[in-house]
Amino acid sequence: MNRPSAPNAPDAPALPRLALFDLDHTLLPIDSDYEWGEFTQRIGWTDPVEFGQRNAEFYAHYQAGTLDVHDYVRFATEALCQRGPEAAAAAQAQFLREVVEPAIRPQALALVRQHQAAGDTVLVITATNEFVTRPIAQKLGVQELLAVELERDAAGWFTGAIRGVPSMREGKVLRMEQWLAARGLAWSTVHSTFYSDSMNDLPLLERVNAPVATNPDARLRTLATQRGWRILDLFPQG
Template sequence: MTHKLAIYDMDKTITVKATWGGFVIGAARRQAPWRLAFLPLVGLASAAYGVKVIDRARLKQVAQRLLLGRTMSAAATAAAAERFAGRVRLYDGARERIAADRAAGYRLVMATASYRFYVTAIAERLGFDAVIATLSKDGGDGAVRAGIFGENCYGPAKLRMIEDWMAEQGIARADAEIRFYSDHVSDAPTLAWADDAFAVNPHPPLRALAAIKGWTILDWEG
């Protein structure tokens, strides 16, 4: 049996903009507006990431701790995720491609560095079958803590997490036909591993690499 998988990155592949900043700011504005006073500190953390003093995982944890607090209850998390999922802007081209893959018999999988606790609401609206994403530390009773559990689902770690998910599902790589879509060169390991690689709205480094590797380029921004 051949397992047909269409695996999509999310931020700037399906969504028009990166989502994490919009999610945490929107949730803070609704739940604790006074925390927006910490935005300059988040900006400093972003600058530290820009000069490689901290990594992406640490930046995400700092932003969550400052804007959402040490722990976010299950109810608050679910409500914030649903509100955000209803506002996030998606590429029309992404919607069309997702529908086409579904019609062609592919199982739809979202694989993203964004946090699972809000990504799932977006994926469900699009009819995805599974989500592979960065996990948060357990705050108890369904709450999430401001910390990453396991790996940040980014770069080579994303491919490892996809392979782990496939193993859990009992899907051998030799028995799978895999499409992978991404906008960013950090996903080069997964693009190279897939049977069909699609560079979507690629930034310049990925566009250049796609030309060398012969990966299909899709431009949905127009």
């Protein structure tokens, strides 16, 4: 005897959707942290020979996954801390105008807008410090930014130290968990997509529902291929 059919269960409510983006070499075809260092040389804030050599060394460590982010941030913000807020604001605007804006690609903007139009919450999560990246995120039309936060002194100016957990490697997962918890959310209550180019971001790529290897470096491209992750070549590298 056939059993009566069970009534259709009501559709479960859709989970909130998050679209997470790394910044450098993912949404931008440049490394904004490195380019800020190069920019400080051009405007006379740093010595081109000494600073340029150390900046290149730090960048090589980042690519190799061996960067001490605390040492790097102290180095990268030293001139900024010394110049003070007024000079820093002027340099920040000039950097955005001369270096960042020409590097913004329409296909990157279109991808961000696609997620926003779908109702997704879009975040930029980057290992570059907040001073460099907040204007960039705003230029991209993204309000939610998780970047390396900078400690401030009693007068409200940067000290060169990092405040809290740096958003780098495993730190990106921790910072996202803090962001989720502050909103009463958890990984299990959202659907998350993360776009990144770098093996440095492997911990977060492995944590989200939908990892997207975006303009991936050689190691990440190989891994993404092995794991069947989506690969997106948003723009040519190099």
